[in-house]
Amino acid sequence: MTATTAHDDHHHAAPKGISRWLTTTNHKEIGTLYLVFSLAMFLVGGAMALVIRAELFAPGLHLVNPEFFNQMTTMHALVMIFGAVMPAFVGLANWMVPLMVGAPDMALPRMNNWSFWILPFAFLILLSTLFMPSGAPASGWTLYPPLSLQGGNSFAFVIFAIHLMGISSIMGAINIIATILNMRAPGMSLLRMPMFVWNWLITAFLLIAVMPVLAGAVTMLLTDRFFGTSFFDAAGGGDPVMYQHIFWFFGHPEVYIMILPAFGIISEIIPTFSRKALFGYTSMVYATASIAFLSFIVWAHHMFTVGMPLGGALFFMYATMIIAVPTGIKVFNWVATMWRGSMTFETPMLFALGFVILFTIGGLSGVMLAIVPTDFQYHDTYFVVAHFHYVLVTGAIFAIMAAVYYWIPKWTGYMYDERLGKIHFWWSTISVNVLFFPQHYLGLAGMPRRIPDYAVQFAEFNLISSIGGFAFGFGQLLFVWIVIKCVRGGKQAEARVWDGARGLEWTVPSPAPLHTFDTPPVVTENTEHSAYLQR
Amino acid sequence: MAQGSYYVPATSKWPIIGSVGLFILVSGFAKWMNGSDLGPWMAAIGASVVIAMMFGWFADVIRESEAGMYSNQVGGSFRQGMIWFIFSEVMFFAAFFGALFYARIFAVPWIGGEGTGVMTNELLYPGYLPVWPTNGPENLGGDFKTIGAFELPMINTLILLISGVTITAAHVALKKLKRNALIFWMAATVSLGALFLCLQMFEYVHAYQDLGLTLGSGIYGSTFFMLTGFHGLHVTVGSIMLIVITLRCVRGHFEPKNHFAFEATAWYWHFVDVVWLVLFVFVYVL
Numbered sequence: 086m087t088a089t090t091a092h093d094d095h096h097h098a099a100p101k102g103i104s105r106w107l108t109t110t111n112h113k114e115i116g117t118l119y120l121v122f123s124l125a126m127f128l129v130g131g132a133m134a135l136v137i138r139a140e141l142f143a144p145g146l147h148l149v150n151p152e153f154f155n156q157m158t159t160m161h162a163l164v165m166i167f168g169a170v171m172p173a174f175v176g177l178a179n180w181m182v183p184l185m186v187g188a189p190d191m192a193l194p195r196m197n198n199w200s201f202w203i204l205p206f207a208f209l210i211l212l213s214t215l216f217m218p219s220g221a222p223a224s225g226w227t228l229y230p231p232l233s234l235q236g237g238n239s240f241a242f243v244i245f246a247i248h249l250m251g252i253s254s255i256m257g258a259i260n261i262i263a264t265i266l267n268m269r270a271p272g273m274s275l276l277r278m279p280m281f282v283w284n285w286l287i288t289a290f291l292l293i294a295v296m297p298v299l300a301g302a303v304t305m306l307l308t309d310r311f312f313g314t315s316f317f318d319a320a321g322g323g324d325p326v327m328y329q330h331i332f333w334f335f336g337h338p339e340v341y342i343m344i345l346p347a348f349g350i351i352s353e354i355i356p357t358f359s360r361k362a363l364f365g366y367t368s369m370v371y372a373t374a375s376i377a378f379l380s381f382i383v384w385a386h387h388m389f390t391v392g393m394p395l396g397g398a399l400f401f402m403y404a405t406m407i408i409a410v411p412t413g414i415k416v417f418n419w420v421a422t423m424w425r426g427s428m429t430f431e432t433p434m435l436f437a438l439g440f441v442i443l444f445t446i447g448g449l450s451g452v453m454l455a456i457v458p459t460d461f462q463y464h465d466t467y468f469v470v471a472h473f474h475y476v477l478v479t480g481a482i483f484a485i486m487a488a489v490y491y492w493i494p495k496w497t498g499y500m501y502d503e504r505l506g507k508i509h510f511w512w513s514t515i516s517v518n519v520l521f522f523p524q525h526y527l528g529l530a531g532m533p534r535r536i537p538d539y540a541v542q543f544a545e546f547n548l549i550s551s552i553g554g555f556a557f558g559f560g561q562l563l564f565v566w567i568v569i570k571c572v573r574g575g576k577q578a579e580a581r582v583w584d585g586a587r588g589l590e591w592t593v594p595s596p597a598p599l600h601t602f603d604t605p606p607v608v609t610e611n612t613e614h615s616a617y618l619q620r
Numbered sequence: 621m622a623q624g625s626y627y628v629p630a631t632s633k634w635p636i637i638g639s640v641g642l643f644i645l646v647s648g649f650a651k652w653m654n655g656s657d658l659g660p661w662m663a664a665i666g667a668s669v670v671i672a673m674m675f676g677w678f679a680d681v682i683r684e685s686e687a688g689m690y691s692n693q694v695g696g697s698f699r700q701g702m703i704w705f706i707f708s709e710v711m712f713f714a715a716f717f718g719a720l721f722y723a724r725i726f727a728v729p730w731i732g733g734e735g736t737g738v739m740t741n742e743l744l745y746p747g748y749l750p751v752w753p754t755n756g757p758e759n760l761g762g763d764f765k766t767i768g769a770f771e772l773p774m775i776n777t778l779i780l781l782i783s784g785v786t787i788t789a790a791h792v793a794l795k796k797l798k799r800n801a802l803i804f805w806m807a808a809t810v811s812l813g814a815l816f817l818c819l820q821m822f823e824y825v826h827a828y829q830d831l832g833l834t835l836g837s838g839i840y841g842s843t844f845f846m847l848t849g850f851h852g853l854h855v856t857v858g859s860i861m862l863i864v865i866t867l868r869c870v871r872g873h874f875e876p877k878n879h880f881a882f883e884a885t886a887w888y889w890h891f892v893d894v895v896w897l898v899l900f901v902f903v904y905v906l
Contacts (some may be wrong), residue, residue: 099644108632108636110632165882190626190628193698193700194629196635198632198635199634199638199639202639203639206639206642209643210646241654244650245647245649245650249642252642255708258704259705259897262700262704263697263700266700268697281748294711297709301712301719307653308835308846309842312835313761313834313835314836314841314845314846315725315760315838315842316719316839316842316843318756319727319756319757319840320757320758320760321755321756321761321842322723322728322731322838323727323756323838323839324723324730324731325721327723330718331715331722333717334718392736394735394736400774615870
């Protein structure tokens, strides 16, 4: 591997004010932009969720009309997936991957800037549809035809917003792969990379493989609506179900795009606070790769009820259930890492532990949904909603929270308020379970999702769920405050913030200076910081 | 700047200009489709901004490259970037090929009553015979004929295959630093690309005017024009890249061991070539 020495050009006086942020090519600044954008979208998407929970507080139509309710479910999903979770992970990758592999910056710094700055414009277009006379898209985030084709003027804007988000994601992913494959410090072989880097490498591959497929799918929607094609129209020999196949060929790997980086984060945090090496490093790598491979051959489990040949249903059922094996290996390894560790429970570790337990609940309900005959019962009920919110909120979002607490001292140079962090964790964990656990029962009892009203027998659990929702939602303002407080000051953080932490990112000062590793560190089997496998 | 250093550019205004351009472009497009008179103008302005951005951005990169600011490692990043970009393009085409295969193998036979589609056929489209090519049970777009594989498409296949040879000849000439041969072979490649595009346009006109085959000709017309259309768009982009590279060759750019832009363009051209071969087999022949 070539030594990576940065050259001086970037030490020129940087522009100040807004143009600094508009034109920056620095991975740390772009990482910050991603994270701030993600937090903003998290709050926007959260507000939409609260509209949904407020409407579902009691049976009957009280607050919003059904059309607007549908707009809220659609937009909540699009904003949270493409605006909150994915940019948060890309932001973390921007900040941490160069620091973890000992690179001076991302491989393609200008393109890095572009992949971020497309996003605010994409969401400007998406959110502007809320103010159009026809309203925002209301067909669900999956945009199934023929329903989605019947939307108003907002339809074309949504399609193009998705195109922009796709371009942004693909460029971000290309940059991350190029950085990992081409910019590692001398001596950092692939199997000496931190798990967060490994998981992002595989995630980036998934992104490049499936985002173009989504682009193709929505392009076909666009031409069906405006240019007279009949991809999804049986009258012309097409098939609306075909859209679902193409969409979920994107959609299922997309699910893992939103969880594999989380696995990487948890695999960093648990060893640190257990003061032990990660148990089964190599098996973790292979498990991640297996999950990624399987993600390409399970898509139709999202559509068992639309009908497919029996052989197809069986194949997709078994392939889906096999995913529990590599995922189980991961959970086992996390638990085994903690076994006889000298553990402490700072906020990042609390969120990581919350992740392990609650994500596993979401994983298990996923296995239930994979079984074809039971899925016929659960499909499109609140059971599905409970399932994917356990994996996305207590999975992906909890991991992002854990990552922020874990690395924010490195970013700001100050320790966050540990007491408030712990309050945030317990408040979130309790309220999120009050919010989503009852939805399992609602779904099993038959309450359909994406409907603004429901039968009175569902009233109690919906009431409990809504109370949990408001508690969780407003509780996140505490997180915002903790972050602001930490940016403004606090106890000075040391270079190695956590005494059990290993890895190159802890060898640079806190806060990390704007330019790090201009001269690459050398990683050998014996360097204590870098020999990731040895603690 | 030391040997083996990694060039991290200072700030750049091009990405944000590109973002604003894309924003205006797609908003204009969306307005256009909704019937706004403002739409086409906005789209045109946005496209101009994006093109200007590309000129500026590539000019910066070429200037830096010619100034010798890029180490081998920077070249490695560029190569990674191009390889994965082409992979993303492959997956984009995969979506449309997937639609073609799904329609031919599943959707059309099912509407015709095969498998579990018996009642669909009986109730919705009795008497519909699922024979490819088809524009569906409702004969959308009216009767049409298809383009024979071994007429123009065969010639187009040969043109693209030969262009793959000529660009390789150019590469060999570049490695041996024979500038005149390099420019000759590049010019030949550009001409073949242009010839291909002309024949494609001729074929489209023929399809619309004589054969009754249009984008609205049911699933056949949809898959035919979207696949060949997106391919043609990529040939257009590839040809523009070839022209730029040719002009740079004329100006004396590139060295036997340092010509990433040339290689990237050649890879892209081969990718376009391979897509055409798959397309020729599955769209025209079979």
